[in-house]
Amino acid sequence: MVLLTVFGQVVFKWQAGVIEAMPEGWAERFWFMVRVALNPWIIASYGSAFLASLFWWLALRTLDLSHAYPFTTLSYVLVLVLSGLLFREAITAPKIIGMILIVAGMIIASRG
Secondary structure, three states: OHHHHHHHHHHHHHHHHHOOOOOOOHHHHHHHHHHHHOOHHHHHHHHHHHHHHHHHHHHHHHOOHHHHHHHHHHHHHHHHHHHHHHHOOOOOHHHHHHHHHHHHHHHHHHHO
């Protein structure tokens, strides 16, 4: 579930950087949004979100919500790492400390 969520976010960011700017007129904006919505990569992002929801539902059938939910925080860590690798976004010391705290919190919360 986490990997599907991360995939969707990374693809949205990538496509936001390569799709042309929104046009000025209302009709042009409408057709622009239709083209964006039908972009295969954007559709893949929608699909990954849908599949992530299905896997989340399956996980919750067998796990307590309070045990499963902390693992969703891994998406923050993975998105941060991938944004640095793929988009050259800065991974600063505060972000690294935050990632460490997120992972530590996830471990503590999932054991409790």
